[in-house]
Amino acid sequence: MTVLDGVIADLTAEGDQLRAAVAGLDADGWTTFTPAEGWTVATTIGHLLWTDEVAVLAAGALTDEGKQAWDAVVLQAIDDPTGFVDKGALELGALAPNDLLARWDAGRVALPEALRAHPDGAKMPWFGPPMSPTSMATARFMETWAHALDVYEALALAPEVTDRIRHVAHIGVRTRNYSFINNELPAPTDEFRIELTAPSGELWTWGAEDAPQSVRGSAYDFCQLVTQRIHRDNTDLVTVGTDAEKWLTIAQAFAGPAGGGRDPK
Incomplete structure (x- = not known):
């Protein structure tokens, strides 16, 4: 395959x-x-x-x-x-x-x-x-998954969470600098380390282990955040570095104008 x-x-x-x-x-x-x-x-x-x-x-x-x-x-x-x-x-x-x-x-x-x-x-x-x-x-997967979450929430259905969301996580990591530029902010110059725990329990990682900026936590929360389906305050994501934290407040894995995101719950 x-x-x-x-x-x-x-x-x-x-x-x-x-x-x-x-x-x-x-x-x-x-x-x-x-x-x-x-x-x-x-x-x-x-x-x-x-x-x-x-x-x-x-x-x-x-x-x-x-x-x-x-x-x-x-x-x-x-x-x-x-x-x-x-x-x-x-x-x-x-x-x-x-x-x-x-x-x-x-x-x-x-x-x-x-x-x-x-x-x-x-x-x-x-x-x-x-x-x-x-x-x-991959982009079509990301959009299908994100809009499906909207439908499930509207219909009070619990979504099935699978390791297929790795595609969303990958786009989310790749679009970090885009999120800054799209909000008219300079892109970070530091390296980032991303460690996300998949629904299966597997650890997904990007970047050098000793990077000065880092994000760690649930892959599901990260994927919801970069598709703007959850507020930063409602995630379990932990950051090190001011750029890493700023990123999580503006993260956007999709093209187009900066979105307004979701209100905290």
Whole structure:
């Protein structure tokens, strides 16, 4: 199994888990608001569907026809840079539940096929830096997992916590400097040591053991924090160094404007 196949398998499992949670909802369930301001369960699934479909277009942008389709999406983003994502989520979230699920099912099949068909070594265009198919699959996992947490909270369901979240932790660590720059702050110059305890009990580490800045604690809390699904005060994460602590107050594993995060509980 390739690295890409492994990420796709985890993405599929995470999507299957979310689909099972929403498949039997009645009308009230679909219109339940999630912790994401203004978004319902239906809007959330609509957003995941929209992003999957756009990622498929990005994967096909190397052909002339594919580039035209991708360029059309880029023009929409340029015309409405702060609202085009919400617009797509709201439009698709307004579909009848059966139609929404059927289209999401189709997109979830099409995306792995498109990623596997992408030429080796070639990167896909995106709204930020170009991405490899593996990076795109990892990003789709992160977003699916994070938005699934919103749905589970809205429906009062307990999410299954697995070691699949290592993909989220990896993105969270990789985007440390981005979080500072996105908040108009200088990126740290010190090395960081990250030690996270996985749901299975395994220890995941990044950076030198003697780094002057460090973060230690639960991988689940860290993943919730970097996707802004939990407030810093509600995590078990322990830091050494002022830059490490500052990072945890602004951490952002996703592209776009700095998010407002969640209120403490």
